[in-house]
Amino acid sequence: MAGDSKARPPTDPAVDEAFKRELVKLIPHLRAFARTLAGEPAGADDLAQDAMMKAWDARASFQMGTNMKAWTFMILRNQFYSEKRRSWRQTQLDQEAAERTLVAVDDPEAPVALDELRLSLAQLPPEQREALILVGAGGFAYEEAADICGCAVGTVKSRVSRARRALHAILEDGSYERDGSAAGDAMSSILADAERLSTVR
Amino acid sequence: MIEQRATEDRRHAPAALDEARLRQQAIGVRLRQMFDEVVSEPVPDEFLAILRQADKKTAENG
Structure with a gap:
């Protein structure tokens, strides 16, 4: 052409x-x-x-x-x-996230831990979320993650550690206390799952 | 001397710290699992169809 x-x-x-x-x-x-x-x-x-x-x-x-x-x-x-x-699609994403939250509350059979982790992850600032995913799940070294994000290695390290602390705090605090389920349930089910997974491996 | 102090530190390390570390590890395991679950999903045909289409276009243009 x-x-x-x-x-x-x-x-x-x-x-x-x-x-x-x-x-x-x-x-x-x-x-x-x-x-x-x-x-x-x-x-x-x-x-x-x-x-x-x-x-x-x-x-x-x-x-x-x-x-x-x-x-x-x-x-x-x-x-x-x-x-x-x-x-x-931001508006739509927000709506869907809200709907998922409602579904998770309504359905007693819903896999609590994964859903709570997903929602908690969504609450992190994107730079922290991305750093944590790359290093904590994607298997990248800090140096590689820094290249991917176009920032310094030290920046990635501090984002990862802030993300870990924030995620822990979100899961631990009362933000998931609803529908009579006690705060900290998300954390305990994550702990239980981790234990189960580590015995399987 | 140094070794002795290290042992002492470990003995006095607050249990809460270990607990926090354990919880962090648990979150890490879960996060990896969340990622790996998607990795192990079958790739939707759409992906390969799009790529095939693009490849065909290259062949035609080249």
């Missing part, structure tokens, strides 16, 4: 194929990062898809052999923040 001014450098089909294979392997991780960062499945998959396509379009700028997971995570979080700035 004459109007296509964004001409890309010619691509090598074999290199493209290798890139695609690696990218496909990373999809589950991108989905997990999007879900924990954005906190809501449908919007999170949109975010993960956008990030995947941005990575594909930018493949010429990726150096094979370097950390592709970190590179795609960086694309995803940049996408997340730019969409957030356009207050992407």
